Amino acid sequence: MPSPENKVATDNPGSDISLEIHDLTVAYHKKPVLWGIDLVVPRGKLVGIVGPNGAGKSTLIKAAMGLLPISSGWVKVFGEPVKKNLTRIGYVPQRESVDWDFPVSVMDVVLMGRYGHLGLLRRPSKQDRDIARECLDKVKMLPYANRQISNLSGGQQQRVFLARALAQESDLYFMDEPFAGVDAATEAAIVELLHELKSRGKTLMVVHHDLPTARRYFDSLLLLNMRVVAFGPTDQVFTHDLLQSTYGGRLTILSEVAEAVRAKE
Amino acid sequence: MSPFVPDFDFQRVFIAPWARDLASFGWIALMGFFVTAACGLVGNFLVLRRMALVGDAISHSVLPGMAVAFILSQSRGTLPMFLGALVAGIVATVLIELIHKKSRVKQDAAIGIAFTSLFALGVILINLYAGKGGVDLDQECVLYGEIAFVPLEPMVVFAGQTLGPIPVVRMALVALVTALLIVLFYKELLVSSFDPALAVSLGISATVVHYALMGWLSVVVVSAFESVGAILVIAMLILPAATATFLSRRLPVMLGLTILHAALSAVLGVHLAVWLDCSSAGAMVVAGTALFCAAWVFNPTDGLLYRWFRERLKAPAVHPG
Ligand SMILES: Nc1ncnc2c1ncn2[C@@H]1O[C@H](COP(=O)(O)OP(=O)(O)O)[C@@H](O)[C@H]1O
Ligand SMILES: [Mg+2]
Numbered sequence: 001m002p003s004p005e006n007k008v009a010t011d012n013p014g015s016d017i018s019l020e021i022h023d024l025t026v027a028y029h030k031k032p033v034l035w036g037i038d039l040v041v042p043r044g045k046l047v048g049i050v051g052p053n054g055a056g057k058s059t060l061i062k063a064a065m066g067l068l069p070i071s072s073g074w075v076k077v078f079g080e081p082v083k084k085n086l087t088r089i090g091y092v093p094q095r096e097s098v099d100w101d102f103p104v105s106v107m108d109v110v111l112m113g114r115y116g117h118l119g120l121l122r123r124p125s126k127q128d129r130d131i132a133r134e135c136l137d138k139v140k141m142l143p144y145a146n147r148q149i150s151n152l153s154g155g156q157q158q159r160v161f162l163a164r165a166l167a168q169e170s171d172l173y174f175m176d177e178p179f180a181g182v183d184a185a186t187e188a189a190i191v192e193l194l195h196e197l198k199s200r201g202k203t204l205m206v207v208h209h210d211l212p213t214a215r216r217y218f219d220s221l222l223l224l225n226m227r228v229v230a231f232g233p234t235d236q237v238f239t240h241d242l243l244q245s246t247y248g249g250r251l252t253i254l255s256e257v258a259e260a261v262r263a264k265e
Numbered sequence: 266m267s268p269f270v271p272d273f274d275f276q277r278v279f280i281a282p283w284a285r286d287l288a289s290f291g292w293i294a295l296m297g298f299f300v301t302a303a304c305g306l307v308g309n310f311l312v313l314r315r316m317a318l319v320g321d322a323i324s325h326s327v328l329p330g331m332a333v334a335f336i337l338s339q340s341r342g343t344l345p346m347f348l349g350a351l352v353a354g355i356v357a358t359v360l361i362e363l364i365h366k367k368s369r370v371k372q373d374a375a376i377g378i379a380f381t382s383l384f385a386l387g388v389i390l391i392n393l394y395a396g397k398g399g400v401d402l403d404q405e406c407v408l409y410g411e412i413a414f415v416p417l418e419p420m421v422v423f424a425g426q427t428l429g430p431i432p433v434v435r436m437a438l439v440a441l442v443t444a445l446l447i448v449l450f451y452k453e454l455l456v457s458s459f460d461p462a463l464a465v466s467l468g469i470s471a472t473v474v475h476y477a478l479m480g481w482l483s484v485v486v487v488s489a490f491e492s493v494g495a496i497l498v499i500a501m502l503i504l505p506a507a508t509a510t511f512l513s514r515r516l517p518v519m520l521g522l523t524i525l526h527a528a529l530s531a532v533l534g535v536h537l538a539v540w541l542d543c544s545s546a547g548a549m550v551v552a553g554t555a556l557f558c559a560a561w562v563f564n565p566t567d568g569l570l571y572r573w574f575r576e577r578l579k580a581p582a583v584h585p586g
Contacts, residue, residue, distance in 0.1 A: 065466050086468045098460045102313065103514045112456045116467035121449055148514040164463075 016043040017079065018172045018203040019064065024073035026056070026063045032071065033059050035227050041205070041220075043171075046198040048218030048234075049207045052247050055225045057207045058094065061174040064205070065089055077172060087116045090170035092161045092178050100150050106160050107145045110136055113167030128167075135166035139189065155186035162193060173197065175206045179213075191217055211243070271542060278540040289416035290535060296415045296433045297531030297549045300489040303440035304498060305505030305523035306447060307482050309516070312506040313458045318373065319361065320502040322380035323479060324486045324495050326357035328387030331487065336394055343435060347484055354483025357383055358476060384495075410494030412545045432492060439488045446481065447520065454478070455516065493546040500550040504530075504557050511560040511568070526556055 017040055024037040034056045041047060049057050062068045064075050066082040077085040090113075113135070114128040124132075136142045139159040144152065152160065158178055165173055179187055194204055194217070205222075208214045214221060214234075221237045223229040223246040230237045230246075282290040311320045330353025331346050338345035357379050364375035418430040428434050447454065453474055457464040461471035482502075489498045505526040509519035533556075534549025541548065562569045 062462065067462050067465050083468075086466065089466060091463055091466045093460065093462050097462065099315075102459050103510075103516045103519055104455070104459060105515065108455070108516075109459070112452075112460070112463060112467075115452050115456055115464075115469065118452070120453075123452065150514070168467075 017041070018043045018045075018077065019205070020076040020079075021064060022074050022076075024060075024063060024075065025071040026059055026068060027071045028059075033226065034063065037073070037228055039222070039228060039231060041203060043203050044198060044201050045220050046194055046204045046218050047206065047220045047222055047231075048214045049205060049222045049224055050209070050211065050214050050246070051224035051229075053209075055246075057224055058176050060224060061176060061205060061207065065091060065174055087168075088171045090165040090168040090173040092165045092173070092175035094176040095154065095157055095161065095180065097176075100152070100157060102149065104149060105145070106136070106141060106147050106149060106152070107132060109149060109160055110145075110163045110167050113164040116168060131169070132163070132167050135163040136160075138166060139163045139193065153183070155182040158182050158186060159189070162190065166193075170202070172203045173205065175204065177207050177209060179208060179210065214238075271540065273540060278536055282535065282539055290539075292416040292430055292433055293412055293545050294531050294535045295429070296412055296436060296492055297534055297545065298528050299433065299436040299440045300412075300493055300498075301501045301505060301527035301530055301549065301553065302524050303436065303443045303485045304489055304501035305527050306440075306443050306520060307478070307485050308502035308504075309506040309509065309520055309523055310454055310458060310478060311482070311502060312510070313516075317503050318376050319358075319479070320482065321499050322361065322376045323354045323357055323482050324498050324502070325380040325387075326353050326383040327483055327487050327490065328495065329353055329383050329390055330356075330387075330483070331490070332387050332390035332394070336390070343431075346487055350483045350487030350490075351480050353383065354479050354486070355476060358479040408494045408496055409544065410490065410492045410497065410546050412492040415492060432488075436488055436492070439485055443481070443485060450474075450477075493549075497546050497550050500553065504550070504553040508553070508557045508560045511557075511564040526553065529556055 019039065019041040021037050021039040024034060024039075025032055026034040033054075037060065049060065051057055059068065063070050064077075064082070066075070066086075075082055078088060082089070107129075110132040111124045111128060114124050114132065118124065118128070133142060133145065136145055139162050141156065141159045141163055144156065144160075149157070149160065158181075162178065165175070178190055182190070194206065197204060198219075206218065208217065215238050218234055220232060221234050222231045223237060223242055225246050225248070230242045308317075308320065311317050327350040330349035330351070332349075333353075334345040334349025335341060360379040360383070361372070361375045364370050364378060365372045370378070415430055415432050418432055421428045421431055421434045429437075453464070453469050456467065457469060457471040457474040464471045464474070486495075486498055486502075489501065493501060505523040506519070508526050509522040512522050513519050530549050530553035533552035535545055537543075537552055538545040538548035560568075563571075565571055
């Protein structure tokens with residue numbers, strides 16, 4: 001199958017590469033869910049990761065960040081093992097992955113983004129609080145800084161997570177379905193934020209589940225289904241054939257694919 | 266009044282203990298406070314991590330650790346007991362992880378298997394060695410503890426000052442260190458409890474925090490053991506945090522409330538024990554439970570009573586707008 005992924009890699013030989021994954025295999029209970037993933041992502045890309053449910057999208061970003069044991073292969077971030085560059089990685093987990101009834105305020109959550117910059121036994125300083133406040137302001141959540149997090153809507157929760165990621169002041173961001181279950185205003189705000197981060201030279205890997213918007217939001221797409229089906233500029237990768245081989249024979253999705261491709265034409 | 270409940274005599278229940286029996290009464294109340302405070306502080310993190318059952322497991326697994334420590338060291342010294350408990354707690358934690366990660370058994374079942382088998386092992390070890398080595402690890406005491414004996418223990422004398430009975434001083438130290446550890450490692454505990462994946466991505470190992478918490482929990486449990494036993498200690502781990510949950514949604518405030526809960530349940534508990542002439546540890550747990558119920562019913566944000574009133578007030582629907 002023609003895969004534009006190699007093309008991207010060879011287009012930027014040795015240039016500023018933020019994420020490099022080589023022959024990565026990840027298994028749960030000895031059952032592989034990702035197979036032989038090869039990926040080279042240059043700096044400053046806004047990459048959408050799409051694929052059906054269970055394709056391994058969340059697994060890929062967790063493995064890339066070193067949150068999961070990997071069976072084989074390696075991951076490099078800015079040319080070094082992940083563990084050496086943790087402060088350069090920001091993370092927005094799936095919203096449901098945490099307990100929103102946890103007894104902390106919005107400010108507390110955003111401050112967690114600063115923890116990576118603090119040493120053991122150090123507490124967030126005034127400067128860390130200022131940064132957290134700025135980040136909250138950027139996602140228009142500053143008025144909610146002292147709210148208990150359980151009093152937030154889905155969209156507001158997602159904005160808090162984004163503010164926390166901003167507070168990490170990283171160069172490479174992994175975001176797991178930041179658009180899931182948010183209102184239209186939040187969705188627009190997130191898109192704007194993603195583009196702003198990209199324009200500042202940040203690299204963003206964003207799991208996304210909606211095909212029609214994926215085409216509009218991202219300049220590169222990674223089509224994933226256990227393997228990398230394709231990776232490259234959106235207009236080259238967003239084709240009927242590639243999407244079909246990503247989504248397989250799932251009928252409902254296939255019609256969605258057809259519609260999405262038609263919308264493109 | 267029923268023949269089962271002694272008459273309530275204010276003088277006897279509330280005044281006499283402070284006036285006449287302060288020496289013993291005070292130490293028991295203080296011991297109860299330190300036990301509940303130390304357990305409650307650690308318990309907050311168990312409750313937040315939805316690991317209340319693990320607290321249960323550790324409190325039982327500590328038994329074989331103490332038995333083995335006793336057999337090896339031939340003493341009931343503090344250090345061997347702490348080390349034994351620490352090792353047992355870690356072993357139990359590893360066992361639970363192993364069973365549920367390496368097999369299809371779910372975590373709750375894994376906990377059930379790990380702690381009952383370790384506890385059974387402890388019972389057998391004590392049976393085997395109780396007669397021979399002169400082990401005075403009394404099973405009754407292991408299960409229920411005997412806080413009433415605390416004032417009879419030898420006193421700690423430090424720099425010419427009599428500090429207090431050994432168990433009370435030891436428990437005070439454990440409670441103090443618990444508070445200190447929470448203050449020092451607050452951010453690590455917070456982020457790994459709220460979002461372990463983020464913690465790891467920040468370079469804070471959620472696994473290390475988990476084992477450290479379990480290890481320290483074992484130390485707290487073993488030092489609480491001889492006064493409250495393996496069963497009541499579970500209540501002391503969970504009740505203060507559960508009560509605080511009703512009263513605040515800010516962790517630092519909740520930790521403070523835990524200490525208040527500990528003080529109130531210790532003092533109310535010993536008075537209850539004087540009145541009913543029953544086990545002090547049991548009475549403290551009953552008092553703690555009463556506080557829990559009071560917080561549930563009366564708390565001003567979502568208490569049962571408050572909600573009841575709000576419904577009543579809303580019913581006629583006369584509010585404008
Ligand atoms: N913790 C886990 N244990 C076992 N299997 C898992 C676990 N997490 C995910 N899986 C499996 O791995 C596959 C990929 O999951 P995931 O990465 O969450 O997919 P996606 O995010 O693309 O929906 C799925 O088949 C899922 O069932
Ligand atoms: Mg997912």
